[in-house]
Amino acid sequence: xxxxxxxxxxxxxxxxxxxxxxxxxxxxxxxxxxxxxxxxxxxxxxxxxxxxxxxxxxxxxxxxxxxxxxxxxxxxxxxxxxxxxxxxxxxxxxxxxxxxxxxxxxxxxxxxx
Ligand SMILES: C[C@H](O)[C@H](O)[C@H]1CNC2=NC(N)=NC(=O)C2=N1
Numbered sequence: 001x002x003x004x005x006x007x008x009x010x011x012x013x014x015x016x017x018x019x020x021x022x023x024x025x026x027x028x029x030x031x032x033x034x035x036x037x038x039x040x041x042x043x044x045x046x047x048x049x050x051x052x053x054x055x056x057x058x059x060x061x062x063x064x065x066x067x068x069x070x071x072x073x074x075x076x077x078x079x080x081x082x083x084x085x086x087x088x089x090x091x092x093x094x095x096x097x098x099x100x101x102x103x104x105x106x107x108x109x110x111x112x113x
Pocket of ligand 1: 013072073074075088089090091092093
């Protein structure tokens with residue numbers, strides 16, 4: 001399965017530590033998502049996106065936000081004039097779940113052309 005296949009999946013309610021991915025599952029999923037890195041002791045994945053101006057940055061934030069609401073899975077976002085950092089972690093499992101990788105792949109799909 002590549003990032004493309006992940007981006008066609010939908011998030012599901014995942015709660016409790018039994019839904020946290022183990023390090024080898026995380027490593028395998030991360031391989032499919034170029035530019036995404038582990039953060040916060042492996043409890044999150046993060047990527048910084050660059051844009052030509054605030055206009056494009058804000059458009060990206062809105063697209064990510066719409067997708068996140070649709071999936072009921074929400075990122076931490078930090079942004080400035082021409083950049084936006086997106087961080088995924090599943091609060092309900094206390095670390096990374098498949099939902100984080102589905103949403104990261106869905107972010108990539110937003111930018112694919
Ligand atoms: C009830 C609802 O599905 C949950 O509270 C969702 C909402 N969005 C979420 N977003 C993230 N990033 N982690 C969660 O655990 C989470 N839980």
